Amino acid sequence: MSVKFPDLNLDKQLCFSLYAASRQVTRLYQPLLKRHDLTYPQYIVLLILWQTDGVMVKDIGHQSQLKSNTLTPLLKRLEQNGLVSRKRAKEDERQCYVFLTDKGKALENECACIPMEMMGQTDMSLDKLMQLKSLLDEFLQLQEKHGG
Amino acid sequence: MSVKFPDLNLDKQLCFSLYAASRQVTRLYQPLLKRHDLTYPQYIVLLILWQTDGVMVKDIGHQSQLKSNTLTPLLKRLEQNGLVSRKRAKEDERQCYVFLTDKGKALENECACIPMEMMGQTDMSLDKLMQLKSLLDEFLQLQEKHGG
DNA sequence: TAGATTTAAATCGTGTGCGATTTAAATGGT
DNA sequence: ACCATTTAAATCGCACACGATTTAAATCTA
Numbered sequence: 001m002s003v004k005f006p007d008l009n010l011d012k013q014l015c016f017s018l019y020a021a022s023r024q025v026t027r028l029y030q031p032l033l034k035r036h037d038l039t040y041p042q043y044i045v046l047l048i049l050w051q052t053d054g055v056m057v058k059d060i061g062h063q064s065q066l067k068s069n070t071l072t073p074l075l076k077r078l079e080q081n082g083l084v085s086r087k088r089a090k091e092d093e094r095q096c097y098v099f100l101t102d103k104g105k106a107l108e109n110e111c112a113c114i115p116m117e118m119m120g121q122t123d124m125s126l127d128k129l130m131q132l133k134s135l136l137d138e139f140l141q142l143q144e145k146h147g148g
Numbered sequence: 149m150s151v152k153f154p155d156l157n158l159d160k161q162l163c164f165s166l167y168a169a170s171r172q173v174t175r176l177y178q179p180l181l182k183r184h185d186l187t188y189p190q191y192i193v194l195l196i197l198w199q200t201d202g203v204m205v206k207d208i209g210h211q212s213q214l215k216s217n218t219l220t221p222l223l224k225r226l227e228q229n230g231l232v233s234r235k236r237a238k239e240d241e242r243q244c245y246v247f248l249t250d251k252g253k254a255l256e257n258e259c260a261c262i263p264m265e266m267m268g269q270t271d272m273s274l275d276k277l278m279q280l281k282s283l284l285d286e287f288l289q290l291q292e293k294h295g296g
Numbered sequence: 297t298a299g300a301t302t303t304a305a306a307t308c309g310t311g312t313g314c315g316a317t318t319t320a321a322a323t324g325g326t
Numbered sequence: 327a328c329c330a331t332t333t334a335a336a337t338c339g340c341a342c343a344c345g346a347t348t349t350a351a352a353t354c355t356a
Binding site: 187188189190214215217218221222225240241242243 | 310311312313314315316320321322
Binding site for chain 2: 333335
């Protein structure tokens with residue numbers, strides 16, 4: 001058994017590491033984001049909007065890999081906090097466009113220091129972080145190809 | 149700015165990739181675990197118990213990096229499903245030991261095929277998966293050292 | 297053009313995650 | 327022995343995630 005499948009345990013361990021690392025990163029972000037009354041998933045959505053303002057919920061979903069059942073309540077919270085506004089598209093009433101408010105746009109500058117602060121907390125070389133990202137992206141791409 | 153911090157965006161993107169990859173892996177596990185009425189975090193806890201039966205909640209917490217506020221309800225669900233039993237330690241009533249039931253022990257064999265099935269779904273070389281795990285573990289270790 | 301199908305969000309229910317607090321048991325210092 | 331402190335679980339509240347379903351709008355088709 002251990003000859004035929006020498007690394008049968010690897011995937012357990014890999015998934016375990018991935019799971020723990022992801023939550024650890026979220027924990028690292030939390031104190032930085034709390035200053036701006038943001039959660040980590042809210043920050044992810046804002047990163048998407050700061051890149052391109054006025055995006056459909058569907059497209060935010062595609063970029064973040066989150067569905068409307070997660071995004072709708074999250075976006076409502078961002079709206080309640082005055083960071084975004086949601087408008088139905090006139091040409092297709094099913095679609096909902098999300099726009100940054102002035103406050104939401106201003107927040108981008110206030111959050112500008114976060115990436116730097118995070119980098120400082122990782123203690124890993126830039127080279128290894130890039131390697132890590134590259135491997136994760138390869139995994140995600142293979143998944144997108146295979147899983148639709 | 150871009151000279152001094154050439155990859156300021158890397159960490160945004162890396163965290164994003166990590167976040168997406170972790171959830172993708174959970175999604176891959178779900179259909180396999182559903183057959184046994186398990187969630188992914190429940191499976192993680194069972195992996196720990198299959199390795200060593202009769203562990204304190206505290207130790208499960210240390211291995212899984214989950215606290216009692218997550219573990220207590222999760223363990224109660226496992227108990228309700230007849231997979232584990234929880235007993236207070238006689239020598240220290242604060243401590244709670246978790247034991248596998250016969251059903252819980254039997255489940256290990258039923259889940260034996262899961263790692264193999266998962267490996268088949270990743271489409272990545274063993275070499276790269278090991279690289280990935282190595283980088284994630286290095287990150288986690290640095291965090292444990294730094295963050296306590 | 298009426299009815300079936302597809303599509304985009306929203307809604308619902310369950311199970312995490314986690315900060316903060318609480319409860320109760322053990323321990324430590326005086 | 328007494329009381330403050332520490333420790334291990336449990337509890338509470340909030341915000342995700344996600345499968346499944348629903349709602350409503352657009353589109354396709356006979």
